[in-house]
Amino acid sequence: MSNSWTPGAVDALRQQHNLPFVRTDEQGQVVEFNDRFRLIYGWDDGLVGQTIGMILPASFRELHHAGFSRFKLTETSKLVNHPLELATICSDGAEIRSEHFIVAERSDAGGWSFAATLRPLEGPHAC
Amino acid sequence: MLAEDSFSGSAEAESRALIQQMSQSLGLLRVAFDSTGEAMLILDESAAVRWANQQAADLWGGGITLQMIGRPLSALLQFHHLDRSPMGDEEPSHPLQKALTAEGRNSYLIQALSDPAPEETQLITRSVSWRQIMQIDQNFTLLIFRDLDPLEKALARQRQFIDNLAHELRTPLAIITGNLHRLKRKKQFSNTLQQSLSDAVEETQRIATLVDHLLLLSELDTDSRRWKLQIDDLQNFIGQWIVTLNPESRGCLQVIAVNETDDYQVQLDQDAFHLILDNLLDNSRRFSGSKPLIQIQFVQSVSHVELKFIDNGPGIKNDDLCVAAFERFTRIEEHRNADMADGGGLGLSLVQSLMEGMGGSASCSSPDVPTGSARLGLVVTLQFPRPKSSLGIKTSVQR
Numbered sequence: 001m002s003n004s005w006t007p008g009a010v011d012a013l014r015q016q017h018n019l020p021f022v023r024t025d026e027q028g029q030v031v032e033f034n035d036r037f038r039l040i041y042g043w044d045d046g047l048v049g050q051t052i053g054m055i056l057p058a059s060f061r062e063l064h065h066a067g068f069s070r071f072k073l074t075e076t077s078k079l080v081n082h083p084l085e086l087a088t089i090c091s092d093g094a095e096i097r098s099e100h101f102i103v104a105e106r107s108d109a110g111g112w113s114f115a116a117t118l119r120p121l122e123g124p125h126a127c
Numbered sequence: 128m129l130a131e132d133s134f135s136g137s138a139e140a141e142s143r144a145l146i147q148q149m150s151q152s153l154g155l156l157r158v159a160f161d162s163t164g165e166a167m168l169i170l171d172e173s174a175a176v177r178w179a180n181q182q183a184a185d186l187w188g189g190g191i192t193l194q195m196i197g198r199p200l201s202a203l204l205q206f207h208h209l210d211r212s213p214m215g216d217e218e219p220s221h222p223l224q225k226a227l228t229a230e231g232r233n234s235y236l237i238q239a240l241s242d243p244a245p246e247e248t249q250l251i252t253r254s255v256s257w258r259q260i261m262q263i264d265q266n267f268t269l270l271i272f273r274d275l276d277p278l279e280k281a282l283a284r285q286r287q288f289i290d291n292l293a294h295e296l297r298t299p300l301a302i303i304t305g306n307l308h309r310l311k312r313k314k315q316f317s318n319t320l321q322q323s324l325s326d327a328v329e330e331t332q333r334i335a336t337l338v339d340h341l342l343l344l345s346e347l348d349t350d351s352r353r354w355k356l357q358i359d360d361l362q363n364f365i366g367q368w369i370v371t372l373n374p375e376s377r378g379c380l381q382v383i384a385v386n387e388t389d390d391y392q393v394q395l396d397q398d399a400f401h402l403i404l405d406n407l408l409d410n411s412r413r414f415s416g417s418k419p420l421i422q423i424q425f426v427q428s429v430s431h432v433e434l435k436f437i438d439n440g441p442g443i444k445n446d447d448l449c450v451a452a453f454e455r456f457t458r459i460e461e462h463r464n465a466d467m468a469d470g471g472g473l474g475l476s477l478v479q480s481l482m483e484g485m486g487g488s489a490s491c492s493s494p495d496v497p498t499g500s501a502r503l504g505l506v507v508t509l510q511f512p513r514p515k516s517s518l519g520i521k522t523s524v525q526r
Contacts, residue, residue, distance in 0.1 A: 059177070063179075063192055065153060066154070068150075068154075069153040069155075069157060070157040072151075072154055078181075079191065084194060
């Protein structure tokens with residue numbers, strides 16, 4: 001199980017301007033996303049402060065919440081640092097097959113931050 | 128206003144604390160489930176994965192539980208019989224088919240389909256248990272896969288030994304039977320000797336039947352029987368069995384459909400069905416004296432079709448003995464009779480195992496006669512599940 005966290009991993013993803021990017025705090029609540037994410041998936045600033053589960057299909061949410069809660073206990077996860085073919089829910093409820101690349105990073109204050117690029121694999125913005 | 132704000136703030140804080148506690152509980156449960164040596168899957172009604180633990184993901188999901196969600200079980204793994212032949216999703220011995228009727232457990236060989244070259248993948252043996260999780264709006268099936276424990280491995284070896292032994296006994300028994308028949312044809316033997324030869328032939332035949340039953344039970348126990356399931360009206364299956372009988376046996380039978388307009392479509396293996404009826408007929412004829420009378424009745428319900436096999440023998444006096452009658456080598460003491468040819472002691476066990484193998488069940492009872500204490504006649508009830516495919520279409524499903 002992966003437990004090595006790369007310093008600066010979140011910022012490295014943030015710099016990939018051609019890909020939708022979203023970041024959450026250690027509670028799993030959205031704190032920022034980029035324009036690409038806004039354009040492709042249609043979410044507006046109302047998403048900030050909401051759980052990241054909002055952009056996941058309902059069938060994934062159970063394992064997402066359980067995995068997130070487990071991470072807080074064990075600080076280990078198999079999901080980070082490699083591409084996962086999943087799906088992303090748009091603001092209008094549509095589902096777009098997408099490749100998620102998730103990273104985790106501990107801040108100097110000790111709290112965790114999670115970020116992901118969500119490369120669309122279908123639709124007009126597929127890349 | 129201030130008091131309201133304060134109340135709402137306190138309620139929000141309580142909700143947050145509750146969510147945090149639930150989140151922690153969820154995390155702890157997840158850690159526990161991922162720490163077991165057993166692989167666990169929860170499937171929805173379409174047999175797609177709803178939930179998986181880490182062991183399951185390591186075996187069939189490339190290590191990532193999340194990537195198993197929504198995928199059909201049949202895309203992740205393939206069940207095989209213990210003789211290594213692949214098991215169809217609709218076969219009665221498939222865990223998901225078995226889970227439709229009752230919870231249970233059996234051993235299977237399993238092939239992971241997520242590997243790059245599935246044909247080269249090693250089959251692993253797992254004890255698989257299944258149970259239905261009934262929800263108000265949806266049903267799920269829990270499958271738990273675990274490695275065989277030493278006792279189960281010993282049991283598997285013992286079954287293999289019985290299987291080998293029965294195979295080895297078949298040939299010498301056939302030779303003995305042949306020689307006894309040749310001797311019986313010799314005219315120079317006295318009547319006493321002829322009688323002894325007849326007894327020897329009868330006993331050898333009984334041992335040969337016992338060996339055949341043992342082999343069949345071993346096949347059923349190890350789930351290596353090849354089922355050939357067909358869908359048709361139960362009355363047609365009965366008709367096909369009756370034409371195989373001699374006139375004397377046919378004369379004992381009376382077939383009654385409770386309601387001519389009822390639908391008796393079932394899915395069964397005809398060879399197995401004939402074996403079941405042969406055993407029931409043999410049983411009834413041995414216990415029903417010189418004038419056996421057997422009624423075969425059909426009863427339909429929403430989920431299954433029942434066949435009642437009713438004889439005019441002594442029946443079984445209490446419910447415990449009705450259960451015991453299906454155990455192997457059980458003989459009901461009150462039925463022991465020096466004048467009566469002894470059965471192998473496996474007939475009803477075989478009936479039950481064959482029925483369960485086809486997804487059905489077998490039970491017996493002896494209804495009270497109106498006058499009270501005594502019971503007459505044994506009623507064996509065979510329960511067949513209704514086929515899932517469209518009714519009225521005659522099909523043959525060979526597996």
